[in-house]
Amino acid sequence: MNKQNQHLFSFIISITIWNVLFRLALSYLLANEIWYLVFVPPVIFFTVMFFTGRYFGLKQWQDLPTDVSFKYHLSNFCIFFIVSYGFYFTDLLSKYEPRVILDYTLFFWGLGLLFHFIQYLKYRKKTIKGIHHNQIFD
C-alpha cells in the first residue's frame, strides 16, 4: 500500500469510529429523551470530522500535492450512510430518528457530492497524474 492509500485508509478507519460513536451517542440521548443535550453529539461530530479531514488531508498534501479531496469526500459520504443505514436496519436508531431524515440527507448530500465531482473533473484537466501544473516545478 502506498503512502497516499495509507493516509486514506487511516482516514476511513478514524471516521468510521467517529460515525459509530456519533450514532450511538445521538440515539442514546434521543431514546432517553435527554433533549437538552441532543445538540452535543452533532457539534462534537462535526468538529472531530473537520479536524480529522484536515489532519489527514494536510499530511497527504505534504507528502504529495495531489488533489484527493473528492476521494476523501466520497469516503466520508459512504461511511456516513453505511453506518447510518446500518444502524437503521439493525434497529439501533431511536424512534425519533425516522428513515426519512436519512433519505433526505442522502439526497441533498448526494447533490453536494455530485457538484464536488464536477469541480473535480474540471480541476483534473489542469493536472498531470493528479498534480496541478502549478505544483509540479514549484
Added chain:
Amino acid sequence: MVNELLVIWEDTYKKGQLTFWLFLALKHGEKYVEEIQNFIQEFSEKTISYDEQSLYRSLRKFQHLEIVEFTLKPGNSGPERKYYRLTTSGMDLFEKFIERNIFLLNTPNIIKILKS
C-alpha cells in the same frame, strides 16, 4: 538598495532552479539525497544549496510522475538508502529543457550583449 534587491532576486532565482540542479545531479549519475545536496553545493561553487525536505518533496513528485526512479541500496551501517536516477522520459525532458532554455543563453547575440 542594489545589494538588497540583488539578494531578493538571487533568492527567487535560486528557488526556481531546484529542478534544474536536481536533474543535473542525477544526469551526472545516480545519487542519494545527501549526495545530491553535495553535488549542488560543489557545482554551484557553494552559491546554491537546498534543504533535504525540499529535495525529497520534489523527488516524490518526480517519482510519481515517472521522470525519476530509485533503487534501495545498503547504507553505511544504517538503513537502506534510496538512490535516485532519471528515467528515460526524465532524461528526455531534461535534454529538451536544456536545449530550449539553457543553450539559448549561450548564443553569440546574448553573449555579446552580456559582455558589452
